[in-house]
Amino acid sequence: MTEQQSVDQELANEVAKISSLMGPWAVRVASTLRLPDHIAAGTTKVSELAQLTGSDPDVLGRLLRYLSVLGVFREEAPGEYQVTELGEFFRDDHPMKLRRFLDQNGFGAKLDAVTARLEQGVRTGRTVYEDVFGRRFWEDQDDYPDPELSFNTLMADHTRWFGPDIRDSFDWGAHKLIVDVGGGTGAGTLLHELLTHFPGMRGILVEDPRETATSAAGSLGPIGDRCTLVRQSLFEPMPQGGDVYVLTNILRNWNQQDAIRILRRCAEAAGPDGDVLVLERILSAEDQHQIHVADANLRILLLLGGKERTLEEFREIGRAAGLDLTATTPTGYSHMYLIRYSAAGRGHQA
Template sequence: MTGLKSARQLIDMADMVRPSALRAAATLRIADHIAAGTATPAALASRTNSRPDVMELLLDYLVELDVLSGNTIEGFALTELGQALRDEHPALVRSSLTMDGLIGRSDAALINVLHTIRTGEPCHASVFGQSYWDSVNEDPSFQDAFTPRRYDGLDALGWDTAMIVNDYDWSAVRHVVDVGGNTGVILTELAKHHTHLQGTLLDLKNAATVAADTFAANGLNDRCEAVVGSFFDPLPSGADVYLLSAILADWGDEDAIAILRRCAEAAGPQGKVLVADVNLVLPGAGQRLWIRATMPTPVRTVTELKALGAAAGLRVTFEGPVTPVRSLLEFSPTAAGSAE
């Protein structure tokens, strides 16, 4: 019966158990525990501080999904699929599925994509009661998640980040403030490549804490500091350049203009605001819906960025490269100084 087949197919497509169970398994590090020899439901429940009876249900289901083999009596083993759920797997699947990770937390909010469809707002606050960045920065259990799992230098940063370091004339810049600088890898690269630079990174709590560790680990404590703060509040003033890298995409126009105004007022008449924003045109319709639900403005053209700058009292004074994923624009406060 075709109708019945379609109905089953739809129910299967809308299944909530499979993604939830896989993410729970990733969060509890089930694959790593089994690889280390903890293989029965009772032992795994004890190891993960979970209920043995429900753990048994999870493990049986993971067998059904071909992630595990074995049974509750003799214990479970990893299949080839299960091996990919180990923390050490090079594809880093576990760290992107775990509920205490940055991507897993963001994706979990998609349960209420309906909120974004109705309002245009990101779905996080409707699920977690706070905006995404506030929630992952204020909860200390997310601090580890900020620590980069693997850091292979500038070229590995992706999204054409290298243009910030390579395609802007930093020679006359003494002090840069990396506004929303995250864990400090971009400022570290700037400081390593331009050894005269002093840097201040400003971000919310967890990111700024990890950034301070990044600077210390790279021997940059004498030139780079991390401060906790919000870019909606007054910024440290008097630096030569205020860098906004991949920041504005997370905000609608009104908030983006407010952030640019904060940079402009801190920069003063002689300072610059360097916008290196991303332009994320994703290939699949599902991916486009996903990113729109988690990032309010993933796609902004250079023309639109310039209009945001103008609304914040800024005019373009240098145009760097424009690639499919990122552009580089230097702004200066206009003489009219409408950035108050």
């Protein structure tokens, strides 16, 4: 084989990885059957895994062999597999909870069905969710037999994963009243993290029942006596008196004008002395490691018609809402930033 042929072969392998649908679906089947969990628990032979999962032994063996090529499993002996370091990410007890996003018995299946309409989204520039399922995204989020695989539970797991990083990225303890805007989507998880860590803090959880599959009532457990639940549209005037108004992965769900409307409501309630904190990823053309952010930028359009934003776009929507973007702080979690807004003219812009 010539040097050029060797280079071409390597490129062909890379093309296969990014163009073949077999890899993504193989990972989803393994996650749905919970193969990494079963193997880690000691069931390592194909014949035993087939019996445990109700699968065809021959085809299951082919699946495991393919996934071993991708590095998810490692064949220790003929017909016997172990989970690799990469495969650990697909175990149910992994903190990222990735397996639940891939399980075809839950929200993951709907996410995949919408992704198949990417061409339609690119052509029209709008959400395709209603075209696929006959109902808008939020109207369709209450039909999961297993609540552990519902959208809201997955979002709560996601917030719980980066919660400690958020807690350590800002001087929350200097504030007495935190207003979590739209936090019901994550079952109040961030507010739960903050109120648990800061016993002198009180919270208000603003939840739009039309935009949240399940109510956050009671989700705060023993700290519920320090938290008030307010059910209202995010486009209505916000509760007054908060020191900080927090939006975690909320603005990304909305188009430009709606994001501005929500920010403006927060600015009105915060007044000249309060702050508005937005916790979201920031798109960067210079960062070549943002594949998951670029992925989310397409998915959020297909699901809700929203978008991920660059720093300049965050600055623009803040300015339109009467706010100056005064600081951005990386949280240590996957390109997630704490974006701080203050009343226009109050502080130095970042």
